[in-house]
Amino acid sequence: MMSDLSKLPSVDRILKDPRAKDLEERYGRQPTLTAVRETLERIRKAFLEGKGDVPSIEGILEMTSAELERNLSPTLFPVINATGVIIHTNLGRAPLSNAALRAVQEVGGKYSTLEFDLASGGRGSRLIHAESLFRQLLGVESALVVNNNASAVLLVLTVLTRGKKVIISRSQLVEIGGGFRIPEVLRHSGTELVEVGTTNKVHLFDYKRAYSPETAAVMRAHTSNYAIVGFTSEPEIEEIAASAHQAGLWFFDDLGSGALLDTAPFGLKHEPMVQESLAAGADLVCFSGDKLLGGPQAGVILGRKDLIDQLKVHPLARAIRADKMALAALSATLDHYLKEDALSEIPVWRMISADANDLKVRAQSWQRNIQRGRVVEGNSMVGGGSLPGETLPTWNLAVDVDHPNKLQEILRVNAPAVIGRVEDDQLLFDPRTVFPESDADFIKAFHQAWSAYEK
Numbered sequence: 153m154m155s156d157l158s159k160l161p162s163v164d165r166i167l168k169d170p171r172a173k174d175l176e177e178r179y180g181r182q183p184t185l186t187a188v189r190e191t192l193e194r195i196r197k198a199f200l201e202g203k204g205d206v207p208s209i210e211g212i213l214e215m216t217s218a219e220l221e222r223n224l225s226p227t228l229f230p231v232i233n234a235t236g237v238i239i240h241t242n243l244g245r246a247p248l249s250n251a252a253l254r255a256v257q258e259v260g261g262k263y264s265t266l267e268f269d270l271a272s273g274g275r276g277s278r279l280i281h282a283e284s285l286f287r288q289l290l291g292v293e294s295a296l297v298v299n300n301n302a303s304a305v306l307l308v309l310t311v312l313t314r315g316k317k318v319i320i321s322r323s324q325l326v327e328i329g330g331g332f333r334i335p336e337v338l339r340h341s342g343t344e345l346v347e348v349g350t351t352n353k354v355h356l357f358d359y360k361r362a363y364s365p366e367t368a369a370v371m372r373a374h375t376s377n378y379a380i381v382g383f384t385s386e387p388e389i390e391e392i393a394a395s396a397h398q399a400g401l402w403f404f405d406d407l408g409s410g411a412l413l414d415t416a417p418f419g420l421k422h423e424p425m426v427q428e429s430l431a432a433g434a435d436l437v438c439f440s441g442d443k444l445l446g447g448p449q450a451g452v453i454l455g456r457k458d459l460i461d462q463l464k465v466h467p468l469a470r471a472i473r474a475d476k477m478a479l480a481a482l483s484a485t486l487d488h489y490l491k492e493d494a495l496s497e498i499p500v501w502r503m504i505s506a507d508a509n510d511l512k513v514r515a516q517s518w519q520r521n522i523q524r525g526r527v528v529e530g531n532s533m534v535g536g537g538s539l540p541g542e543t544l545p546t547w548n549l550a551v552d553v554d555h556p557n558k559l560q561e562i563l564r565v566n567a568p569a570v571i572g573r574v575e576d577d578q579l580l581f582d583p584r585t586v587f588p589e590s591d592a593d594f595i596k597a598f599h600q601a602w603s604a605y606e607k
C-alpha cells in the first residue's frame with residue numbers, strides 16, 4: 153500500500169498494462185477507459201477523505217474489472233414472478249403467448265408486409281393488419297392501434313374535442329400508475345373538462361344538465377385501480393350513450409384493461425368488456441394491449457369509422473404509431489380470441505383460469521424440493537389496474553424465516569431473480585404467476601439463495 157496520492161498511476165500508465173489490454177478485449181476500449189477513470193477518481197476521493205490508501209496497480213485493475221462487470225451487465229432481463237400479481241405493472245405487465253413471440257421473431261427478424269400491398273406492389277398501410285382482425289372479431293367499423301392506451305386517449309381528445317367540452321363523472325377522475333391523470337390529459341389536449349355528479353353518485357340528469365352547444369362528447373373512464381363502495385350509483389352506460397346521442401353528442405369509453413373475455417366465471421367481479429361497451433352504444437372505445445387483452449404494449453381505439461378516419465390522418469397519430477413488433481404480437485394475440493384458445497394460450501388468461509388444486513400440487517412439489525416452508529391458502533390478484541380489491545384463491549409456499557426481507561433481497565439479486573411477497577414475517581411464493589416450465593429454475597434459485605442466507 154502506498155500512502156501518497158502522487159503515486160497514483162496515470163490513466164495512460166494503467167491502460168498500457170497487459171491486464172488492462174485484457175479488459176479492453178473483453179469489454180471494449182471506451183468502457184474500459186471510462187471505468188479506469190472512474191476507479192481512479194474514486195480512489196482519489198477516498199484518499200482525500202481519509203478513507204483509504206492508494207492501492208497497487210493490481211488493486212486498481214481489480215476494481216476496474218468489477219466496475220466494468222457492474223456497468224455492462226444488462227439491466228433488462230426476465231425474472232420469476234412469484235408475487236401472485238398476474239398483470240404486474242413493474243414486472244412488465246402481460247407476458248406474450250408463444251404464438252405472439254413467434255410472430256415477433258418472424259416479423260422483427262425479416263422483411264414484412266408492414267406497409268406493402270402485395271397485390272398492387274405499391275405502398276400499403278400498417279393500420280390494416282389489426283383493423284381487419286378487430287373487424288372480424290368484434291364487427292366494429294374501424295380500428296386504430298397506437299403506442300399505448302395513454303396515447304390513445306390523448307389522440308382522441310386532441311383530434312376530436314380540442315377547443316370543446318367533454319363531460320365526465322367526478323367519480324371517474326382517475327390517476328393511473330405513472331402519473332397519467334384523466335383531468336390532466338383532458339387539459340393537455342386542449343379540451344375543457346366538465347365534471348358532473350359527486351364522488352359517489354352521478355345521475356343521468358347530472359349529465360343532461362351539463363349539455364351545452366360547446367359540448368362535443370361524453371366520456372367514461374373505467375375506474376381501473378380503485379372502487380367506490382357504499383352509497384353509490386351511476387347510470388348504465390346504455391343510458392349515458394343514448395342520452396348523449398339524443399343531444400347530438402358522441403360517447404367515448406376509456407375501458408383501460410380491454411377484457412374480451414368475462415372475468416366472472418373465475419370468481420372475480422365482472423370487468424367491463426369491450427363487446428359490452430360497443431353494444432351499449434359507445435361511439436369510440438379504447439384500451440391497453442397489455443392488460444387483460446394479454447398482448448403487447450399498445451393502445452387500441454375501436455368504433456365509428458368517421459371518427460377514426462379523422463384520428464388516422466392527424467400528425468399526432470403518426471407520432472404515436474405502433475411498431476411492427478407490437479402489431480405482429482397483437483395480431484397473433486387476437487388470433488387466439490378468433491380461434492377461441494385464449495384461455496389456454498394467453499398467459500394472463502391461463503393464470504386467471506388456473507385450477508386452485510393444480511396450484512396446490514405445484515406448491516407442494518416446491519415444498520418437497522425445497523424442504524422448507526408450508527403450503528398455505530392465499531390470494532392472487534389480477535393487478536395492472538384492473539379489478540381492484542378482487543382476489544383469486546390460491547396456494548402459496550410460505551417460508552418462515554427470521555429475516556424475510558434479507559432472504560427476499562438475496563432472491564432478488566440472484567440469477568434468475570425471484571420476486572416473492574413478504575407478509576406477516578413470512579416469504580410467500582405463489583405458483584399462479586410462475587410459469588410451470590420455470591419451476592425447476594425457481595427451486596434452484598431458492599436453494600442458492602438459502603445457502604447465501606445461512607452464511
Ligand SMILES: *Cc1c(COP(=O)(O)O)cnc(C)c1O
Binds near residue numbers: 305376406407440450
Ligand atoms: C391503464 C389505463 C390507461 C393507460 O393505459 P397504458 O396502456 O398504460 O398507456 C388509461 N386509462 C385507463 C382507464 C387505464 O386503466
